[in-house]
Amino acid sequence: MTPFRIGHGFDVHALVSGRDCIIGGVHIPHPLGLDGHSDADVLLHAICDALLGAAALGDIGKHFPPTDMRYKGIDSRELLRHVVGLLQQKGFSIGNVDATVICEAPRLGPHIQSIRENIASDCQLAIDFINVKATTTEKLGFTGRGEGIAAEAVVLIYTQV
Ligand SMILES: Nc1ccn([C@@H]2O[C@H](COP(=O)(O)O)[C@@H](O)[C@H]2O)c(=O)n1
Numbered sequence: 001m002t003p004f005r006i007g008h009g010f011d012v013h014a015l016v017s018g019r020d021c022i023i024g025g026v027h028i029p030h031p032l033g034l035d036g037h038s039d040a041d042v043l044l045h046a047i048c049d050a051l052l053g054a055a056a057l058g059d060i061g062k063h064f065p066p067t068d069m070r071y072k073g074i075d076s077r078e079l080l081r082h083v084v085g086l087l088q089q090k091g092f093s094i095g096n097v098d099a100t101v102i103c104e105a106p107r108l109g110p111h112i113q114s115i116r117e118n119i120a121s122d123c124q125l126a127i128d129f130i131n132v133k134a135t136t137t138e139k140l141g142f143t144g145r146g147e148g149i150a151a152e153a154v155v156l157i158y159t160q161v
């Protein structure tokens with residue numbers, strides 16, 4: 001049996017006034033912020049789902065129900081660290097993470113390094129194993145209109161043989 005498994009995650013949060021725009025654990029200056037039960041860190045949620053998917057552990061809503069007040073306003077880095085711990089308990093190590101944030105604005109280029117550092121720290125990996133990209137949708141769709149931000153992530157995990 002192969003020791004390698006892959007996982008995919010996808011998430012969307014609406015952009016609204018009166019909320020912070022937190023992506024990859026970085027507070028990004030923007031007139032609008034991401035709406036959600038937690039801090040709505042769309043990128044970290046996609047990565048959590050990719051990790052849970054790879055380990056066949058369900059999804060983020062199963063582990064952190066949006067009806068549970070313990071998770072109201074929670075820093076999604078705490079959720080990511082919890083997910084990493086769940087994988088470790090099942091004997092999985094993380095190989096690498098590759099993710100894409102989809103939005104017209106804010107521009108993420110200046111923040112990518114800090115975002116990678118946060119994810120690397122929470123996944124207990126060197127930064128070389130973490131890649132984060134940003135793309136627009138050429139002003140098309142809800143991301144193009146600035147109504148929300150989407151993120152996708154893929155991960156590889158493995159067990160020691
Ligand atoms: N929110 C974003 C979106 C994109 N970028 C950077 O711009 C490059 C070009 O984006 P396209 O959608 O036109 O392909 C992209 O490769 C990113 O480097 C960004 O920083 N923030």
Ligand SMILES: C[C@@]1(CO)OP(=O)(O)OP(=O)(O)OC[C@H]1O
Pocket residue numbers: 011012035036037038039040041045060061062063064065066067068071072
């Ligand atoms: C993260 C959780 C935590 O309650 O809440 P939200 O911030 O609403 O985010 P979502 O991506 O909808 O995932 C559901 C929940 O697990």
